[in-house]
Amino acid sequence: MARITLDLAHSYRPNPQQDSDYALLPLSMVFDDGGAYALLGPSGCGKTTMLNIMSGLLVPSQGRVLFDERDVTRASPQERNIAQVFQFPVIYDTMTVAENLAFPLKNRKVPEARIRQRVGQIAEMLEMSGQLDQRAAGLSADAKQKISLGRGLVREDVAAVLFDEPLTVIDPHLKWQLRRKLKQIHHELKLTLIYVTHDQVEALTFADKVVVMTRGRAVQVGAPDELFERPRHAFVGHFIGSPGMNFLPAQVQDGALAVAGQRMPLPRALPDGALRLGVRPEYLALAAPGQAGALPCAVARVQDLGTHQMLTATLGGEVLKARCAPEQVLPGEGGTVWLQVLGEHTCFYQNEELLA
Amino acid sequence: MNLVLDSIVKRVGAQVWLHGIGMALQPGAVTVLLGATQAGKTSLMRIMAGLDEPTEGRVRVDGVDVTGMPVRERNVAMVYQQFINYPSLTVADNIASPLKLRGEKDVARRVRELAERLHIEMFLQRYPSELSGGQQQRVALARALAKGAPLMLLDEPLVNLDYKLREELREELTQLFATGDSTVVYATTEPGEALLLGGYTAVLHEGRLLQYGPTAEVFHAPNSLRVARAFSDPPMNLVRAQATLGGLRLPGGTELPVALPGGHGNDGGDVTLGLRASALRLHARPGDVAVQGTVELAEISGSDTFVHAATPWGELVAQITGVHYLELGSSVALHLDPAQAYVFGADGALLLAPARPGRN
Numbered sequence: 229m230a231r232i233t234l235d236l237a238h239s240y241r242p243n244p245q246q247d248s249d250y251a252l253l254p255l256s257m258v259f260d261d262g263g264a265y266a267l268l269g270p271s272g273c274g275k276t277t278m279l280n281i282m283s284g285l286l287v288p289s290q291g292r293v294l295f296d297e298r299d300v301t302r303a304s305p306q307e308r309n310i311a312q313v314f315q316f317p318v319i320y321d322t323m324t325v326a327e328n329l330a331f332p333l334k335n336r337k338v339p340e341a342r343i344r345q346r347v348g349q350i351a352e353m354l355e356m357s358g359q360l361d362q363r364a365a366g367l368s369a370d371a372k373q374k375i376s377l378g379r380g381l382v383r384e385d386v387a388a389v390l391f392d393e394p395l396t397v398i399d400p401h402l403k404w405q406l407r408r409k410l411k412q413i414h415h416e417l418k419l420t421l422i423y424v425t426h427d428q429v430e431a432l433t434f435a436d437k438v439v440v441m442t443r444g445r446a447v448q449v450g451a452p453d454e455l456f457e458r459p460r461h462a463f464v465g466h467f468i469g470s471p472g473m474n475f476l477p478a479q480v481q482d483g484a485l486a487v488a489g490q491r492m493p494l495p496r497a498l499p500d501g502a503l504r505l506g507v508r509p510e511y512l513a514l515a516a517p518g519q520a521g522a523l524p525c526a527v528a529r530v531q532d533l534g535t536h537q538m539l540t541a542t543l544g545g546e547v548l549k550a551r552c553a554p555e556q557v558l559p560g561e562g563g564t565v566w567l568q569v570l571g572e573h574t575c576f577y578q579n580e581e582l583l584a
Numbered sequence: 585m586n587l588v589l590d591s592i593v594k595r596v597g598a599q600v601w602l603h604g605i606g607m608a609l610q611p612g613a614v615t616v617l618l619g620a621t622q623a624g625k626t627s628l629m630r631i632m633a634g635l636d637e638p639t640e641g642r643v644r645v646d647g648v649d650v651t652g653m654p655v656r657e658r659n660v661a662m663v664y665q666q667f668i669n670y671p672s673l674t675v676a677d678n679i680a681s682p683l684k685l686r687g688e689k690d691v692a693r694r695v696r697e698l699a700e701r702l703h704i705e706m707f708l709q710r711y712p713s714e715l716s717g718g719q720q721q722r723v724a725l726a727r728a729l730a731k732g733a734p735l736m737l738l739d740e741p742l743v744n745l746d747y748k749l750r751e752e753l754r755e756e757l758t759q760l761f762a763t764g765d766s767t768v769v770y771a772t773t774e775p776g777e778a779l780l781l782g783g784y785t786a787v788l789h790e791g792r793l794l795q796y797g798p799t800a801e802v803f804h805a806p807n808s809l810r811v812a813r814a815f816s817d818p819p820m821n822l823v824r825a826q827a828t829l830g831g832l833r834l835p836g837g838t839e840l841p842v843a844l845p846g847g848h849g850n851d852g853g854d855v856t857l858g859l860r861a862s863a864l865r866l867h868a869r870p871g872d873v874a875v876q877g878t879v880e881l882a883e884i885s886g887s888d889t890f891v892h893a894a895t896p897w898g899e900l901v902a903q904i905t906g907v908h909y910l911e912l913g914s915s916v917a918l919h920l921d922p923a924q925a926y927v928f929g930a931d932g933a934l935l936l937a938p939a940r941p942g943r944n
Contacts, residue, residue, distance in 0.1 A: 270746055270748060270749075271716075271746060401819075404881060404883055404890075404892065407881060407883060408880055408881035408892070408912075411881060411912060412912060415912060426746050426747075427747070428747070428885060428886050429883060429884065429885045429886075432884035432885065432886060432907070433881070433882070433883045433884050452884050452886075452907045452909075453907040453908075453909070455886075455907075456886060456906065456907040457907070466748075467748060468886040469886040469887045470747070470751060470885065470886060470887050471751060471755075472748075508887075509887075510887060510905055510906060531779070531780065531782060532779070532782075532800040532803075533776070533779045533780065534775075534779050534800070534803045534804070534860075534862075535860065535861075535862035535903065536862075538780075551887075551905075
């Protein structure tokens with residue numbers, strides 16, 4: 229196992245001039261030994277590029293990769309001693325489940341008794357103990373992907389295990405069981421696990437630390453509650469949560485905050501100039517008319533989403549979403565509702581970055 | 585338009601894909617066809633479109649029997665899961681094609697308008713292959729809207745997109761449907777999508793229509809256990825119980841005070857208690873009933889945390905707003921207000937649903 233340090237950038241073009249030339253903008257990041265990490269972002273954000281640089285499939289165009297203190301920038305995946313699990317099962321159909329799980333250990337000449345023990349342990353964790361002697365060929369896609377996961381996890385001496393969207397082929401109602409398995413396995417084996425996905429549920433459920441990426445930039449590395457409560461970058465506010473954070477343009481001047489033409493006292497020290505305030509639909513509460521920090525908004529729509537109501541309102545041309553309790557009485561379309569835009573959960577952004 | 589399906593049966597070989605489906609679609613509104621894969625959504629849509637003929641039954645449009653009339657003689661727009669566009673035509677020409685076919689004037693202006701509504705006006709001179717999946721599907725949607733057909737059929741149009749894009753497009757579609765006057769049919773496997781689209785929902789299961797009505801009504805008062813199961817995400821928690829004089833007796837001996845309709849109390853009969861994940865809370869309120877459990881996983885979606893717990897009532901899932909950490913294997917108490925209980929009889933029929941706020 230290893231602590232992985234990245235201090236690099238990558239461009240698929242020879243002489244990168246501007247930000248958009250980079251698949252991965254200059255970054256420096258440390259993945260702690262034994263941690264569970266997710267790289268999360270939409271397609272094209274650079275997460276797979278980062279994973280490939282860690283695994284050794286790709287040499288970064290500048291900078292270096294350290295495993296502990298060792299420079300492995302140009303080392304192959306074998307030399308780095310990492311295990312990988314891909315989107316689709318990579319197993320030997322003609323072998324049994326046990327032989328498939330044992331394969332990475334046999335290759336490394338691990339003693340037979342130790343192999344039996346480790347294969348038994350992994351099979352037990354994956355609830356495949358009863359299928360050890362079955363041929364892989366006849367198994368369902370889910371079972372095959374479980375074997376792939378098992379093969380990735382079976383070696384104790386790996387520097388890290390890298391997962392590239394490993395639950396894509398899994399049936400939706402089985403996904404949570406595998407998420408649970410992965411979580412348990414991380415608890416028990418304490419391997420360094422790095423998991424690439426565009427699915428926020430997978431990332432937030434699996435990882436202790438999530439790296440949120442957009443357009444080649446890692447915009448925040450944080451625990452799931454930090455990403456939800458204090459998004460450091462406006463993109464994180466937008467990307468995490470369904471729907472994401474509401475944003476309103478605002479102006480700080482003469483010790484007051486102007487939002488949609490209404491002046492309010494500054495809720496905390498903020499620099500003069502234009503900024504955006506962000507508040508999540510879960511925290512945008514209804515307020516009494518005239519309440520400090522609340523503004524009158526026009527109701528555009530109220531949706532009964534079963535477990536809650538989604539209120540869509542407009543304020544000076546901006547759209548706001550508020551998640552309301554099912555029993556909350558709301559005015560109909562065209563009515564006015566006061567929404568608490570300033571509160572303890574409100575965040576302020578300048579140039580997309582959270583102001584401290 | 586008024587679309588009526590009358591006892592539609594579809595047999596393919598020895599298999600029955602649709603079992604006598606009858607429904608009169610709400611004109612000018614969205615009807616969501618909700619069901620798992622293989623429920624019969626696509627088969628039914630193809631019959632509505634005239635792409636397939638039913639084995640038995642009639643399709644009527646505005647009172648006229650159109651059964652067997654081929655799709656090209658009908659005025660129907662369709663959008664599929666796959667992003668289907670003319671690859672050799674630019675985005676502008678893709679959108680213009682139905683307009684030109686109808687010999688409309690002012691094609692360029694209409695194309696621009698539609699492109700703006702779907703936020704693809706900057707790509708008009710590009711080819712579909714130069715666009716992302718989300719943009720390609722916007723082109724297909726714009727072309728379908730350009731047709732201005734009185735019937736628009738969409739078969740899981742967002743399923744192949746990333747969830748943030750899905751969120752965005754779904755929002756736009758809801759507004760487009762609300763402002764247009766086409767009758768829209770939208771197939772999905774996702775209960776959440778049906779709720780966001782609103783309108784009316786038809787729940788399909790193994791080729792049968794289980795329930796059709798206003799979406800919120802079907803969600804809040806599912807007429808059977810099967811509808812409740814199909815129309816909940818995460819799946820509704822189901823607990824086997826016995827009817828007693830005061831309500832229900834649950835595994836482990838817990839008594840849940842609920843008022844079953846006459847004839848069902850005091851008979852010791854088997855019933856099923858249904859609890860939505862959102863009805864289970866981590867904090868007690870007065871009058872709550874609690875069950876102890878062990879945390880199996882806390883699934884975090886961002887807006888919600890779904891706590892899976894093993895309890896004497898069986899495996900339960902609780903939906904808690906926001907991000908919460910619960911240690912695997914730790915003990916947890918789940919609280920519920922008995923007024924949130926659904927009760928289903930031994931035959932699966934709904935006996936009791938929670939009262940809806942603001943309604944009688």
